[in-house]
Amino acid sequence: xxxxxxxxxxxxxxxxxxxxxxxxxxxxxxxxxxxxxxxxxxxxxxxxxxxxxxxxxxxxxxxxxxxxxxxxxxxxxxxxxxxxxxxxxxxxxxxxxxxxxxxxxxxxxxxxxxxxxxxxxxxxxxxxxxxxxxxxxxxxxxx
Amino acid sequence: xxxxxxxxxxxxxxxxxxxxxxxxxxxxxxxxxxxxxxxxxxxxxxxxxxxxxxxxxxxxxxxxxxxxxxxxxxxxxxxxxxxxxxxxxxxxxxxxxxxxxxxxxxxxxxxxxxxxxxxxxxxxxxxxxxxxxxxxxxxxxxxxxxxxxxxxxxxxxxxxxxxxxxxxxxxxxxxxxxxxxxxxxxxxxxxxxxxxxxxxxxxxxxxxxxxxxxxxxxxxxxxxxxxxxxxxxxxxxxxxxxxxxxxxxxxxxxxxxxxxxxxxxxxxxxxxxxxxxxxxxxxxxxxxxxxxxxxxxxxxxxxxxxxxxxxxxxxxxxxxxxxxxxxxxxxxxxxxxxxxxxxxxxxxxxxxxxxxxxxxxxxxxxxxxxxxxxxxxxxxxxxxxxxxxxxxxxxxxxxxxxxxxxxxxxxxxxxxxxxxxxxxxxxxxxxxx
Numbered sequence: 001x002x003x004x005x006x007x008x009x010x011x012x013x014x015x016x017x018x019x020x021x022x023x024x025x026x027x028x029x030x031x032x033x034x035x036x037x038x039x040x041x042x043x044x045x046x047x048x049x050x051x052x053x054x055x056x057x058x059x060x061x062x063x064x065x066x067x068x069x070x071x072x073x074x075x076x077x078x079x080x081x082x083x084x085x086x087x088x089x090x091x092x093x094x095x096x097x098x099x100x101x102x103x104x105x106x107x108x109x110x111x112x113x114x115x116x117x118x119x120x121x122x123x124x125x126x127x128x129x130x131x132x133x134x135x136x137x138x139x140x141x142x143x
Numbered sequence: 144x145x146x147x148x149x150x151x152x153x154x155x156x157x158x159x160x161x162x163x164x165x166x167x168x169x170x171x172x173x174x175x176x177x178x179x180x181x182x183x184x185x186x187x188x189x190x191x192x193x194x195x196x197x198x199x200x201x202x203x204x205x206x207x208x209x210x211x212x213x214x215x216x217x218x219x220x221x222x223x224x225x226x227x228x229x230x231x232x233x234x235x236x237x238x239x240x241x242x243x244x245x246x247x248x249x250x251x252x253x254x255x256x257x258x259x260x261x262x263x264x265x266x267x268x269x270x271x272x273x274x275x276x277x278x279x280x281x282x283x284x285x286x287x288x289x290x291x292x293x294x295x296x297x298x299x300x301x302x303x304x305x306x307x308x309x310x311x312x313x314x315x316x317x318x319x320x321x322x323x324x325x326x327x328x329x330x331x332x333x334x335x336x337x338x339x340x341x342x343x344x345x346x347x348x349x350x351x352x353x354x355x356x357x358x359x360x361x362x363x364x365x366x367x368x369x370x371x372x373x374x375x376x377x378x379x380x381x382x383x384x385x386x387x388x389x390x391x392x393x394x395x396x397x398x399x400x401x402x403x404x405x406x407x408x409x410x411x412x413x414x415x416x417x418x419x420x421x422x423x424x425x426x427x428x429x430x431x432x433x434x435x436x437x438x439x440x441x442x443x444x445x446x447x448x449x450x451x452x453x454x455x456x457x458x459x460x461x462x463x464x465x466x467x468x469x470x471x472x473x474x475x476x477x478x479x480x481x482x483x484x485x486x487x488x489x490x491x492x493x494x495x496x497x498x499x500x501x502x503x504x505x506x507x508x509x510x511x512x513x514x515x516x517x518x519x520x521x522x523x524x525x526x527x528x529x530x531x532x533x534x535x536x537x538x539x540x541x542x543x544x545x546x547x548x549x550x551x552x553x554x555x556x557x558x559x560x561x562x563x564x565x566x567x568x569x570x571x572x573x574x575x576x
Contacts, residue, residue, distance in 0.1 A: 007525040009518050011555045037527055041552050042518075044525060063557055065523045098526055116525070 001124050001134050002070035004052050005114065008045040009065040012038065020045060020064060027058040032140055033114055035101035046101070048073070048114060048140060070120055073140060075110035075133040076102075082111060089130045095123050105143040112143065144456070146262035146294070147255070150402045151457045158458070162405055163197050165430035170194050170203070173436045176221040179214060180438060200405065200428065201416055205439045211241040211381055219435050222246060227434055232280040233380040240280075241381050246434040249383075250289055256386035256400045257290020263391040263398070263455075264320060264349040264374045268295045271316050273347075275323035275331075276354070277303040282384025283354050287322045290386065303327060306334050317346040325357035325365060325373075332368025342370040351376050353385055356465060377462065381440055382427050388462055393454045396461030403431050406460055407439070408448050411469035412479075419448040424469045425462060443469045445481070473569060475503060476510045480545050482568045485514060488544035492537055494521025498559040505573040512549040514541060517556045 010016045017036070024031060030050040037044045049055045052068055059066045076082045083102070090097060096118040104111050112135070117123040127134055145151050153161070171191045173180040183204045184190065193202060211219065220227065228247050232240040245253065266272065272291045276283030284302055291298030301312055303323060309331055312318060321328060328350050335345070347369050353376035365373050377397050378385035387404050388397035399406050404427050408417045411424040425442045445468065449461040467483040474480070482501060489495050500515040514537070516522075522533050530553070537551045560567060 005525075007523075009523045009553075009555065011558070013555075016555070039527070039530075042530075042554075044527070044530070046525065063555065065518050065520055065556060067520070067523055067525055069525045098528075 001072065001127070001136060002120060003048065003073050003135070003137055003140060004068050005071045005116075006047050006049060006052055006055055006059075007067050007069060008047070008059060010036075010043045010045050012041050012043060017043070017045060019062070020059065023058050023062045023064070024049065024055055027054055029055045029058070032143060033101065033103050033112065035099075035114070037099065046099075046114075050141070069116070072115045072117065072120070072123060072127070073135040074113045074115065074127075075108065075135055075139075076113050078104060078109055078111045083113065086113070086132050089126050089132060090117060090123060093122060093126045095119055095126060107143055144262075146259040150400075151259060151398070151459055153402070153458055155458065158402065159197060161402055162430060165402075166197065166200060166405060166428065167191070167194055169428070169430055169432075169436045170438065172221050172433060173438055177219055177436075179210065179219055197405075200407065200439065203428075203439050205414065205426065205441050206437060207441050208241060208381065208443075209238075212239045215239050216242045217244060219437075220244060221436050222433055229285070230280075231282045231285065231380055231384060234281070243282075243380055243383065244434045245432075249432045249434045251293070252403055252431050253286055253383055253386060254289035254293030256383070256403060257286055258293040259398075259400060260351060260374070260376055260386055260389035261290055261294055261296065261320070263389055264351050264372075265392070266294060266296055266320055266349070269297075270319040271297045271299060272320045272322060273299050273301055273309070273312055273316070273318035275301055275303050275309055275321060275327060276385075282378065282380050283322075283324075286378070286384040286386055287351070306331065307338075310335060310338055310340060313345045313347060314340060319346060319348050321347055321350045321369065321371065323350075323352065324354050325352040325361055326355060328352050328365045328369065328373070329361055332365055336368060345370070347371045349374060351389070353377055353389075375464065377465070379442060379444075382429060382437055382442070383432065387427065391453060391455040391457060395453065396449050396463050398453065398457050398459040398461055399448075401460050404428065405430055406448060406462065408446075409441075411441075411443075411445070411472060412474075419450050419460075422447045422466070441469075445469055471569065473501070473503060473571065475512055475547060478546055480547060484544045485541060488540040489516060489537065491540050492522075494519050495537070496556070499568065500559050501569045503569070503571045503573055510573065512547060513552055514549045515552045515554050515559060517559055518553045519556060522553065 008020050033048040035046045056066045076086050098116040100115040102111055102113045174191045226246045227244045229245045232242045274287045278284030288298050350371045350373045362373050374390045376385050376389040378387040388399040390397050407426040408423040409426050417423040425444050425446050427440050429437045444465045446462045446465055452458050467481040471482050496517045498517055502513040504511050534551045541549050
């Protein structure tokens with residue numbers, strides 16, 4: 001149920017993020033979601049893209065360090081308390097959240113949340129028992 | 144076993160007696176014939192007669208590379224020009240080249256030193272030496288050549304480069320000994336494998352490698368890829384060239400030909416003489432050369448010395464592997480640090496590339512050090528806390544190696560200077576004026 005996200009190491013230097021995005025554009029890769037975690041020295045650019053394999057190949061060719069890792073993507077009701085009820089599922093089981101980023105799509109009324117949790121297996125188990133809507137690769141393609 | 148058992152296995156007392164006699168002769172020769180030395184001695188009121196013991200050598204001022212540069216090209220001759228038969232010069236990458244001039248007698252001494260080393264590597268008169276050091280102003284090619292001639296071995300002056308021809312020569316002539324820089328030896332080893340030449344097709348037994356720094360890791364690779372035992376050789380143009388010191392089969396320090404060159408160890412900062420076991424800068428004085436005698440030359444090479452008799456039976460003083468150059472030394476927060484220490488600390492971390500930069504600043508009154516390293520797939524994690532762990536691990540490794548707490552910055556790959564050649568690894572922006 002987990003979806004593969006790619007992470008890129010970017011030095012905190014002029015034009016580096018643009019360069020990464022540029023590389024993806026030139027390879028005709030669509031970015032579905034994006035977030036940046038940053039420190040004063042470097043950042044981690046996290047992306048959900050249309051074609052991981054192609055994206056990694058293009059980025060590595062341009063000298064970037066890229067890793068693929070698993071995240072969970074959820075559809076959360078776009079209304080007050082929407083995210084809260086989802087987080088409660090993890091809270092009850094004591095599963096720590098590493099990070100999350102969210103976006104809204106014009107094609108659905110729900111907010112899309114990308115999450116990385118400390119224990120991905122346990123998190124997926126917990127979600128199965130809840131009524132939270134988990135999105136898979138195919139769902140993402142339609143967003 | 145020995146090329147010159149008498150010289151190489153001399154008892155301490157006898158050796159010191161010979162060293163003193165030769166030192167006194169060299170000092171007299173230099174003082175009386177070289178304007179530069181006379182001036183240096185006169186400035187401090189030193190006379191050749193004041194050198195009464197070996198310890199008195201400490202009264203003689205040091206000679207540096209820049210002194211040699213100022214005397215470029217032939218300002219330090221101690222004999223009339225007609226006695227000089229050959230000259231060599233350093234590459235001049237850091238300024239004007241430094242030149243060394245040799246009389247026929249000096250060349251014989253050089254050949255003698257190299258012949259001792261060839262013998263340490265197991266060479267015999269009927270051996271074929273494939274000399275892949277560069278022939279030219281560089282001392283490597285000709286130095287080995289003179290030694291091969293002295294021994295009466297067959298020297299192939301193939302010089303460096305033309306790898307296909309090197310491999311053909313190894314196979315066709317069944318060369319016994321390969322002499323070249325360690326990086327070229329490594330390249331030849333890899334090329335042999337690629338060319339599909341098996342170890343049975345060649346007959347190499349030993350390699351004598353030097354003229355650049357190399358590691359145990361490189362040694363292992365050369366030894367396995369060429370099926371040889373390797374011998375580290377040391378020397379420098381300013382003093383003579385290769386052959387000042389070389390390892391024997393025990394590979395435990397390089398035997399300095401100390402009946403020809405007198406070694407001292409000093410604190411590079413204060414110039415004070417250090418005990419043998421300590422780590423310091425090697426200072427060399429020629430004891431027999433007459434064309435261009437050299438007194439207390441600061442090699443800038445950092446090493447330590449071993450006085451004990453070697454398992455091989457030789458009593459010559461040994462020097463340990465060069466661990467750095469004193470010009471590279473940094474003093475940070477009062478602590479002496481060498482870039483090589485940082486390198487060593489980094490190499491202990493899996494997945495790190497050996498490319499790094501050291502950036503020293505003094506924003507206020509305290510020194511700050513930033514060490515930049517390149518990210519790699521093994522060192523990159525999607526989670527911040529994992530990234531912090533990597534930084535801390537690097538920090539801890541540097542701390543245990545140098546005692547310094549440094550700031551670690553992880554950079555994108557291929558953004559720092561490569562390890563080949565003379566890469567600038569240190570940027571010191573402190574202002575001491």
